[in-house]
Amino acid sequence: MSKRIFVIGGGAAGMCAAIYAARNGADVTILEKNDRLGKKLSMTGNGRCNLTNLDMREEYYNLSARARMKEWLGIYGVEDVICFMKSLGVVVKSEDGYIYPASGQAQTVVNALKNEIDRLGVEVIYNQQFKAVSRCDDGRYKLLIKTATDEYRADECVISTGSLSGAKSTLSTGDGYYICSQIGMNIKKTYPALVGFKVDPEEMMPENGVRTIAEISFTLGNEAIATEYGELQITKDGISGIPVMQASREIVRFVEEKKPVYAVINFFPDYDDEDFKSLKNDMLRLKDNRTLAEFLNGFANSNVNDMVLSRMKLSPTMRMKNISVSMADCILDNYRNLKLKLSESYGYQASQVTTGGVSLGDVGSDLSYKKLPGVYLAGEILDVDGRCGGYNLQWAFTSGSIAGTAASI
Ligand SMILES: Cc1cc2nc3c(=O)[nH]c(=O)nc-3n(C[C@H](O)[C@H](O)[C@H](O)COP(=O)(O)OP(=O)(O)OC[C@H]3O[C@@H](n4cnc5c(N)ncnc54)[C@H](O)[C@@H]3O)c2cc1C
Structure with missing residues (x-):
């Protein structure tokens, strides 16, 4: 029987995790608070979406993440993002090493991810706010996932609820930090970054x-x-x-x-x-x-x-x-x-990323949470932030692919 996986948050990292898990044969559901997927992704790079950068180095990430980034970028780096885009039918172009979709439109990347999600039969539940995850004792599933109105059971889940940045239009209110702290994760103090x-x-x-x-x-x-x-x-x-x-x-x-x-x-x-x-x-x-x-x-x-x-x-x-x-x-x-x-x-609202978040000491190489088996993390919710220039979306795709793959095998 295929594994039942919930991906919580359908941004860049969550959509990527869902695709990798579903490509491995898992039965995947995305729980999304918004009425559509990839809202922030559609606003990136001034609407052009700077996907990654050919000049990729771990020192372009925060000090507390660098040692781990070397390993994670070794597993899934720039070429992997480019191949992933190719697999979705997104042609990319380099502008001095900065990688963009050739369409010049971030929305085409969102559409391509969504088309693949549909093609793979991933279920998407919109307008659902994730509230909690805990161990499930029904003898069949490992995890019980609660939203504001419903409960779901799953073998594994990937938490990819993003950060506090760009909050107004994207509903990025940092819910995930509180939920993760409730299950014992250490949250490194957050600040707005890539900000004036x-x-x-x-x-x-x-x-x-x-x-x-x-x-x-x-x-x-x-x-x-x-x-x-x-x-x-x-x-x-x-x-x-x-x-x-x-x-x-x-x-x-x-x-x-x-x-x-x-x-x-x-x-x-x-x-x-x-x-x-x-x-x-x-x-x-x-x-x-x-x-x-x-x-x-x-x-x-x-x-x-x-x-x-x-x-x-x-x-x-x-x-x-x-x-x-x-x-x-x-x-x-x-x-x-x-x-x-x-x-x-100028605050979270004006910032592109949030520095701080779930401590990397809480996750293994496969981004699993050590204390609650079945829970994985991906994207900006973790204490990883990079320079401007495609480094944050690279992390979203790197972490999404690692967590989605690990959850599904
Ligand atoms: C204006 C702007 C421009 C940017 N430009 C670039 C760029 O060109 N290149 C680059 O590399 N980076 C860029 N970034 C940063 C990049 O967008 C983020 O790092 C990346 O989108 C993070 O992906 P994520 O999936 O972790 O989080 P998000 O994309 O924020 O996705 C999180 C998802 O979780 C959902 N969610 C949140 N809470 C809940 C809940 N409780 N229940 C259910 N769902 C929930 C949200 O609605 C959202 O869909 C930019 C950011 C901004 C704000």
């Missing part, structure tokens, strides 16, 4: 916002904790963009604990000290009767200029002849060293 930050309300920020390439370093007190390069977005109350999101995983816990975390922005990342000194000397030769605004006009983005001047409490109409050389030098130095105090993250 608000700055201290005292900081002078540009009204119109700035989008520019920059290097951005983060310090805890005086200690440097992360440096990233890329397109930075500065708004009137905070900072975001890829370099901020990448660093957010390292710094968010300090910010949320109200420790003194600063962002130090270098708007001239391609200049070393010597180059910048020579650039400044060229600029200082222009120091005549023109206004500060005219002086800085061609130097950097006008919104950056406004931001630097307002932070230094200087009027753009000041005449350069009234500004000393050392002061002008100091103004220009600000463009490589603009310091902002961070106050809080």
Whole structure:
């Protein structure tokens, strides 16, 4: 008789687990709280779905996961995701190593997963909120699964209820953390990650916002904790963009604990000290009767200029002849060293992933929960989070395939 498996949560990890289990001949049911599968997946990569990345390394995941990721990526890595997509009829393309569906549409990936789920005869029960799992003592099944309204019996179950991130439209309310803690799992404190930050309300920020390439370093007190390069977005109350999101995983816990975390922005990342000194000397030769605004006009983005001047409490109409050389030098130095105090993250709602979750110490290599036989975990509910660039969906597929396969054999 085929094994009866419940997959709880039909996101990327759950759909993948269901497919691998059903392909092995198991009788699979997905329990989904939403009225459709893969809601978050359909929003990924700005609707384009960055599936994985050819530059795959365990160090792109959180420190507590790295040692285990080496093993798990060895079992199911980038090529396996690409083959999996191929098996679903999804053609993929690489953009500098970032792997996307060739359709350019995340929804086509969701549709392909759903078509395979239907083809394999997997039952999907929608609008059902999983509430608890416990040992079953009816002599036939191992597990009793409870939802808000019903009870189900199963041989095995895969819990893949995701995280707290992107909550509003996806119903990702982190239910799984509580349910897992009820059956004895250790939950590592969670924080939003791949997220932007608000700055201290005292900081002078540009009204119109700035989008520019920059290097951005983060310090805890005086200690440097992360440096990233890329397109930075500065708004009137905070900072975001890829370099901020990448660093957010390292710094968010300090910010949320109200420790003194600063962002130090270098708007001239391609200049070393010597180059910048020579650039400044060229600029200082222009120091005549023109206004500060005219002086800085061609130097950097006008919104950056406004931001630097307002932070230094200087009027753009000041005449350069009234500004000393050392002061002008100091103004220009600000463009490589603009310091902002961070106050809080933009929160789970705005974040792409959650750092923390079910401790990896609770699961075996096959992602089974050691203390309740028959229970497996997959996806973001576990304490695994990766950089931006396809690393989180890679984990969803890696963990989904490992848990779904192990549950079915
Ligand atoms: C805006 C955005 C863009 C992103 N872009 C990318 C990207 O391009 N590349 C990338 O690698 N990663 C990206 N991510 C991250 C990636 O989407 C997640 O890491 C991944 O979807 C996690 O998969 P999961 O299956 O673990 O969780 P989810 O996809 O969140 O699925 C969990 C499922 O469980 C269901 N559920 C929850 N609680 C219950 C319950 N109690 N009972 C029943 N069902 C329940 C939910 O409704 C959901 O369907 C992005 C995230 C966001 C928010």
